[in-house]
Amino acid sequence: MVTFDGRAAGREPAQWDRRIADFAPLRLIPGGRTLVVAAHPDDESLGAAGLISRLTGQGYLVEVVIVTDGGGSHPGSPALTRRALTAQRMDESRRAALLLAAELEPVFLGHPDGEVREHRDAVLRDLRVAAGGSPLEGVPPASRIVTTWRGDGHRDHRIVGELCALLADELGAELLEYPIWLWHWGNADDADIPWDRFRSLTLSDREAVVKHRAIAAHLSQIAPIGDDPADSAMLHPRFLQNFDRDVEVYVVAPQPAQGRQEREGSDSSPPEQGLGAPYFDDLYARKADPWGYADRWYEQRKRDVLMATLPHQRLGRVLEIGCSIGVLTRCLARRADSVVAMDVSHVAIDLARQNLTDLTNVDLRVGDLRTTLPRGSFDTIVISEVGYYLAVAELQRFAGTISALLAPGGSLVLCHWRHPVADYPLSGDEVHAIVSDILPIRPMVRHREEDFLLDLFSTDERSVAMRTGLL
Known part of the structure; x- marks a missing residue:
């Protein structure tokens, strides 16, 4: 049974070690503009902070877009109203972004947490604007979209992933999806999970450290916000261990032919030998x-x-x-x-x-x-x-x-x-x-x-x- 209660311990992180070690390395094609899309404030840090740190550190254009306001994480909290919690989570994502890159400022779309399906058309419109860039201002369309995995089980994650897949197809952009809740409910031996499409991105020591610090910036999720049981930490320490690795995991999708550079032709396999x-x-x-x-x-x-x-x-x-x-x-x-x-x-x-x-x-x-x-x-x-x-x-x-x-x-x-x-x-x-x-x-x-x-x-x-x- 799939559960999304992060307060529960979830699967033992060690069960994933062998499976992750078997993933092929992610062949990261640099350049262009990368749009990182998070369903909730903290998904971007949990799933893609290392990638964001790498690309921004190499001088490439990265933009982070957060779809929902995150205000539904503590229902019934006596410590914070939904409005106050939303403000706190936005501030946490801002501080996390600055740890990854000096001038990185997330864009908050502000859709209600837990209601992406109900606001699907509006979310798509907003994401299409973000992905399309602003050519008149020198901001190109996204050449890579990084988002929550459609197979994560969480409804918001699934729908955001579906919308981003649609936009990647429209733009001919590369699509990378990062799992979050899979590590909580999944089984490393589950034959229904498309493991052949999973890739690993090995992080440098610096990237791993800044990712750890970015996650720690989301205090409302990793620590209690009050004494009431409804105010307890949303993410269990054992669950968080899944994001304290020196690798990030991404699910790749076939890249649309229109979006590929001419030099790659119809065969996406890299050549084994260069020019002599x-x-x-x-x-x-x-x-x-x-x-x-x-x-x-x-x-x-x-x-x-x-x-x-x-x-x-x-x-x-x-x-x-x-x-x-x-x-x-x-x-x-x-x-x-x-x-x-x-x-x-x-x-x-x-x-x-x-x-x-x-x-x-x-x-x-x-x-x-x-x-x-x-x-x-x-x-x-x-x-x-x-x-x-x-x-x-x-x-x-x-x-x-x-x-x-x-x-x-x-x-x-x-x-x-x-x-x-x-x-x-x-x-x-x-x-x-x-x-x-x-x-x-x-x-x-x-x-x-x-x-x-x-x-x-x-x-x-x-x-x-x-x-x-x-x-």
Whole structure:
């Protein structure tokens, strides 16, 4: 029998350990605008706080919408009127949101708690407005909708999930659903639950901590609001243990074909192998500068932004991965003691040698980052416009090894084009998300434009002013 009384202990959380361990990892496609929809104030913290923290921390646009006022959690309470309880729960969600991101402000639709079915049409209208964005104000439609799971059993959760699924289909958006009450009433061996659609998102230590703090902000739900039995804590401590894990669980749905990027085509399976030397040799054979590095203002400006981001005036020993014909290499060499510049294409390296004959501190090498990286350590590592040529597993392996080449106090910079390209296995946003998740160092600079991303990681967390003695 399904029950929604959170005051009861519910299932033993340990029963879920084996089941959750078997879930495939969530392949999180970054970028765009994410709309997180909660049926009640606290669902967003319980189900998706880690995801919200990750996406906002990576500079992506996230909006939280809470459908109901939450005023039905303590019926018959002598301590708080429904109006006072509603105000308190809204304030709790605001404080929880600020723990996840400095400027995150939830949108409260204010529909009556427990009456989503009765107000279904009005809720749909409000959610459609929230999901559609405001193009005139520069707010795009949602490319991802994260909401309560339709199979959660709770009526409000089910209907909110159904409405969000409808909107995701209309927009061609990715749909992720988070279970809440499943952990209370469910059985890990229940064959009727679609376990094959469940995915796990492993949280970093920071994400797990801020999620714990966000949940703790909902005091009206996790602690008594008065001495009367009607004022007891709504959520049992054992139930809350289900949300104190280092993973979040999401239920995925097939993504509508209209909403997929062209590069993915009709097959949503990620490629197992990225692009190799023949692809690039052919490009350079047809045109010596396929991307216009030497003459496009866009490329010149992007190089200037990258060079200005590097925190040291002198770059020391530099490794440039994916040097192409050597245009950025020349800029690096001006500030470097030495540069090792590598590219998978021997044609590109031959062209770079012709372009850089006057430089004596540059070592040009043909090499594939998947199999060959230079020995030694480097003060500066530059990875520009190369990551999206790799398959996911290849990029993950590379990200797991590249930081070992970084000298103490060194810096690593990523820079990538954001728009979809049909031939590329990954987008620039995906590259930065994957590498950021794996690197053991935190970003010092995150630069976001419509056209490109730039992230700087450094083992020295001091600002430039501190490094140069201004502070």
